[in-house]
Amino acid sequence: MSSTQPPAIQMTEVSKHYRRGDETVQVLDHFTLTVEPEAFVALMAPSGSGKSTLLNLVGGLDRPDSGGIVVAGIDLASLNEAALTRWRARNLGFIFQLYYLIPVLSAARNVELPLLLLPLSREERHRRVEAALTLAGLPPERHRFRPTELSGGQQQRVAIARAIVTDPPLLLCDEPTGDLDRSAGDEILNLLKTLNERLRKTIVMVTHDPHAATFATRRIDLDKGLVGERRPAA
């Protein structure tokens, strides 16, 4: 890590509440977190403790009630909705538990979707899609398969390829192995680890699975907006 590089994520005194019927739920209360560039952070938390909210805030999908969020030197509060959308297109890759692939499009077409927003030729898009799918470990003969023709693990590989195809520096993963068996889950976690180590992607992964957290370089326990930190032994 270069000393001049700003933190990948800097959350300062962030608070966020939701209304659930008449009840007010305070999911984050003066929450502060710094994530260094090229880190692989596992955010461990039980359900309802605000870990998805945290990803949404970092991804600019939601705004905090108070506090500041700076991602790679960009203060998200300074960006309006349109600017945030453009920023996401180039700087973020989201990976979800349920993949969210479009079922009637092939794997390659699904991966191509973020590239349609960039000024690229069809050939260049094709080249990047093939590279991303190959990097994600989907066999070439399956690039034209539809999601329903792929296993859960392969669908998540397609989703990861979609997240990295624009080469964003930051990947936000929301329970990426939550819908997979242990073996497929481990393959996906190894893939994320590879992306972190070889391509130097900063990865923030929320999970409630302690085993998944062992693949990260840093583990943060989040409970009711309170942070406890554990770093794996070197």
Add this chain to the structure above:
Amino acid sequence: MKSPLRFSPLVLSALRRHRLRTWLTMLSVLIAFLLFGLLQALNHAFYGGVKSAGRRILVSMSAESLVEPLPRAYATEIAAMKHIDRVAYEVWMGGYYQHHSQILYALAVSPRRWLDEERRFLLLPPRQESAWLKDRSGALVGNLVARTYHWKTGEIVPIRSDIWIHPNGHNTWPVRVDGIFHSTKKALGEGILVHYRYWNDGMGDPNDVSLLRVEVSHLRDLGQVARAIDARFANSPSPTRTSSAQTFIKDFINQTVDIGVIVEDILAAVFFTMLLVTANTLTRSVRERSGEIAVLHTQGYSRPLIFALILAEALVLVLAGALAGTGLAALIVQGLRGALSAYLPYLALTERAILEAVGLALAFAALSSLLPVLQVQRLRTVDALRRA
């Protein structure tokens, strides 16, 4: 490089998701536009003649009804009035050829005056024209009638009429085909013109006419002249009712039924239903895809772009159905034209109707995408991701 067409797989994917629903919606649009095409063709069949009628022409008929005759002498009196260029008269012979089902559109006219009025719309060899002018029992025949019954110049053909019976009791009016003309006015191509004198002599010299065609010098005088004509004959045994040729044709059609109103009512009901069906399809489709739309948003798809994609989806759905429906209507109208040309010479799906169909399709696509667009506008990405 940044062609909007690059989004076409995404747009088509939305339509391919529930193929049956898409096909059924497209079918409903197709039926709506098929009806639109057929009803517009029917509308044109009835009112097409209205537009082609001369704007400076007045039609005077009996104030009682078209069946009641007027004295031919009115023509001379009207011709002497102010602001009038020409007066022609005609008798509606009706008639049929051989069988009642083979209806003819035959008129008894003053040949020179009729030619003066209509020559600019005719393509008629001069020799045939002069032959007809000299031949009192001759007829000029529109090319469409001649083709239908395989008539040739020089042939004698019997026109029969249930309206006009000779004093001796027979109803056959044999005429010689002196000329066959083409006309830019479609209705004329279906017409048969015989000499007024031939009809008048055959009827025992009643000197009556069905109506008078009055050409006014200036369009601005149309109303004033019409009122003057009716005032002149108001206290006579045969008072007149005078209106513009366009109004005359419209009133004549509307005596039986106002086709225009029926067409408009049917189309309004059909299109309203189609709008509901299409909007419902799109709304359901967007609701089912709210998770995917949220993910597109996380990938950098802006809301305006997502709105545009929904509009494109509606356009593909509606335009495909509209083009298929209008095309099918054009084929059906084309097929019916041959069979119905004697009854509905103006039956046609006009370019204007086709352009209206395209305009309607665009408008309905925009309208039917309004609800789904509002849905997306209200969609909170974080909620959609949580729900999915």
